[in-house]
Amino acid sequence: MSELLRNRRAWLGTHPVVADALTSAFLALAFLVFTAFQHSYSFPGKRPDLVSGIVVSVMVLSLTLRRRMPVGVLGFVLAGCVALSVLGYVPTLGPAIATLVAVYSVASHRGLATSLPVGAFGLVVYIVTMGVEGYHFWQVVSDSVLFVGVWWVGRSLRLRRAYLDELEARARRLERAREADSRAARAEERSRIARELHDVVAHHVSVMTVQAGAARRILHRDPDSVQDALSTIEQMGRTALGEMRRLVGVLRTEAEPARTELSPQPGVHDVSGLVDQLRETGLQVQLWIEGESRSLSPGVDLAAFRLVQEALTNTLKHAGPQARAWVRIQYADRQLEIEVEDDGRGLVAGLGRAGGNGHGLVGMRERVALYGGDLRIGPRSGGGFEVRARFPLEVQ
Secondary structure (H helix, E strand, C coil), X not given: CHHHHHHHHHHHHHCHHHHHHHHHHHHHHHHHHHHHHCCCCCCCCECCCHHHHHHHHHHHHHHHHCCXXXXXXXXXXXXXXXXXXXXXXXXXXXXXXXXXXXXXXXXHHCCHHHHHHHHHHXXXXXXXXXXXXXXCHHHHHHHHHHHHHHHHHHHHHHHHHHHHHHHHHHHHHHHHHHHHHHXXXXXXXHHHHHHHHHHHHHHHHHHHHHHHHHHHHCCCCCHHHHHHHXXXXXXXXXXXXXXXXXXXXXXXXXXXXXXXHHCCCCCHHHHHHHHHHHHHCCCEEEEEEECCCCCCCHXXXXXXXXXXXXXXXXXXXXXXXXXXXXXXXEECCCEEXXXXXXXXXXXXXXXXXXXXXXXXXXXXXXXXXXXXXXXXXXXXXXXXXXXXXXXXXXXX
């Protein structure tokens, strides 16, 4: 039974209009039942009849739209109160409850620039209506204080709701940043291990090459030594093959499905997708691609993508929570220019990145230098950090 109630409450939480409609219908029915059994009133005037019952019921039922149209609902309820007062009906509990709920809704679902003047106007109309209906001075004062108190409660709940939403959003951003840092750390460790395994494989291949050369020279003079050399080559080849398997396993991420091994390497055309992914982490990134797009060699295409990826990752990690980044890719006649800038913590962050223990900046320089390009990494004028690279292209 409790599980059923929780499910229904969760469903109503996702359908607020239905919840408000049920609440309004209950209040309207309660008002009609209470009015039918009430015989004495504290104020002079016409007793409730069918007309007043319909007017008050419509006023209460209008609270169904209090979250979508709080200002319009408050105006409608106040108009109903004024109409009942002009028609001379005795004050009842239904219009007062509808007015307070509508005021609360305005304060709870609209900003201060809207809720404050609307609430003040509603208070003036409420006071005038009470004066016309014959309320005493202290009754007017007490009801006005109640009106302001309900508005204040709605305003406070709105601020608390906004604060909690901001905390949740910040927690989500921190979690995404923590995951990005974790992935970067794992990638850095895999890169270090891969370099070590590369040295081991290179050593074994060098030994195999030397042994093969020696075997070729003594092939006819000393067959027994050739047999030993071939055995050594076979053993070294098996060892190198095993190390190569380990190297490939290290470079393959644990979250990467097997089918991605056959997928093409990323390139400049994938930068927009990379930018979209970083925007989801909370980093504000703008991308410009200038010039006529042209076919790049696979190496330059991959190097350009990795450079942008590394630069934006550094921005996400070091530039601060409110940083913005700009990426510009320009196709020129003889070169491809890439600029990645951010407005983060400036020189301090830049030196921190350059002086770190990671291989990100070293990898950038190696990639750019491999294709004969130029790279500039350092603080940005006006604060922040910038990465500028130029890849020479073949003339078509």
